[in-house]
Amino acid sequence: MAAAAAARCGRDPCGALCPLLTYLGVGYADYAVLAHVLPQPALRGSPWCPVHAAAFNLIVLLLLASHARAVLADPGLVPLPDTAIDFSDLRSAAPRKPEKSPEEWTVCERCEAYRPPRAHHCRVCHRCVRRMDHHCPWINNCVGELNQKYFIQFLFYTGLASLYAAGLVLATWLGPPGRSPVGTAAGGESGSNRIQTAHSIVLLFESLLFGAFVAVVFYDQLVSIITDETPLEKLQKKGLKEMDRGGLRAPRPKLALLREVFGRGFVLCWLCPCSCSPPPGPGYSPLPSRYV
Numbered sequence: 546m547a548a549a550a551a552a553r554c555g556r557d558p559c560g561a562l563c564p565l566l567t568y569l570g571v572g573y574a575d576y577a578v579l580a581h582v583l584p585q586p587a588l589r590g591s592p593w594c595p596v597h598a599a600a601f602n603l604i605v606l607l608l609l610a611s612h613a614r615a616v617l618a619d620p621g622l623v624p625l626p627d628t629a630i631d632f633s634d635l636r637s638a639a640p641r642k643p644e645k646s647p648e649e650w651t652v653c654e655r656c657e658a659y660r661p662p663r664a665h666h667c668r669v670c671h672r673c674v675r676r677m678d679h680h681c682p683w684i685n686n687c688v689g690e691l692n693q694k695y696f697i698q699f700l701f702y703t704g705l706a707s708l709y710a711a712g713l714v715l716a717t718w719l720g721p722p723g724r725s726p727v728g729t730a731a732g733g734e735s736g737s738n739r740i741q742t743a744h745s746i747v748l749l750f751e752s753l754l755f756g757a758f759v760a761v762v763f764y765d766q767l768v769s770i771i772t773d774e775t776p777l778e779k780l781q782k783k784g785l786k787e788m789d790r791g792g793l794r795a796p797r798p799k800l801a802l803l804r805e806v807f808g809r810g811f812v813l814c815w816l817c818p819c820s821c822s823p824p825p826g827p828g829y830s831p832l833p834s835r836y837v
């Protein structure tokens with residue numbers, strides 16, 4: 546999967562730039578918290594200081610782990626057939642109505658393969674992906690059936706880290722003033738304070754920016770799951786005539802839809818960037834069921 550990720554970078558320069566920005570942003574936030582926020586007088590004397598350091602680093606670790614899983618995991622690529630399938634009759638046939646019900650198997654003429662319901666072709670990955678949500682440059686991968694959980698975890702931990710960092714900065718500003726270390730020269734202390742304040746302002750700005758961005762995407766992802774409709778399907782549905790919508794999926798309970806993405810284990814497992822349950826069964830054959 547690492548080779549596939551490298552190939553995607555070649556096709557989409559944003560796919561290399563955005564993950565790099567993510568690592569730089571996360572690295573800077575960790576450095577700023579440990580070197581400039583926690584040592585400030587309001588926090589350094591508190592017995593909670595090492596707890597904050599450990600908790601923030603744990604969140605950063607989970608953020609990086611979920612990001613790595615989202616980048617490297619198979620998003621749900623539709624397998625290509627072992628032997629070429631002749632689609633010439635489809636190409637030579639009269640142009641058909643382009644809108645199809647999302648519950649039907651379709652043919653991808655770019656992959657030259659059958660694809661199961663809800664699969665879409667990604668122009669960056671050059672493959673069809675099951676229940677494709679979108680291609681995300683921040684993970685340099687498609688968000689699909691098998692890696693959406695890791696993508697949402699990445700958003701969750703980024704939001705949590707942003708909230709935590711912003712909270713720590715505000716605590717140093719609004720909390721009770723601590724005592725200066727004994728023997729510190731007044732000039733050196735004031736210079737050090739200015740550097741700490743500058744890093745705190747940059748960190749707060751970064752946290753608000755990333756926090757607001759991931760909050761919006763996180764909300765969109767949850768809505769997409771509980772409404773059982775990806776952004777691509779919303780667009781597709783707009784193209785369907787009212788009479789064709791009768792064949793769409795029946796509504797399902799929201800918890801069942803969430804379990805389909807996050808796994809069938811305990812809800813706590815939903816926060817763990819690992820495979821806690823086997824992947825869903827249907828949709829793995831390269832051919833529709835009538836051919837197998």
Ligand SMILES: [Zn+2]
Pocket residue numbers: 653654655656657665666667671672673
């Ligand atoms: Zn395709």
Ligand SMILES: [Zn+2]
Pocket residue numbers: 667668669670671679680681686687
């Ligand atoms: Zn893609």
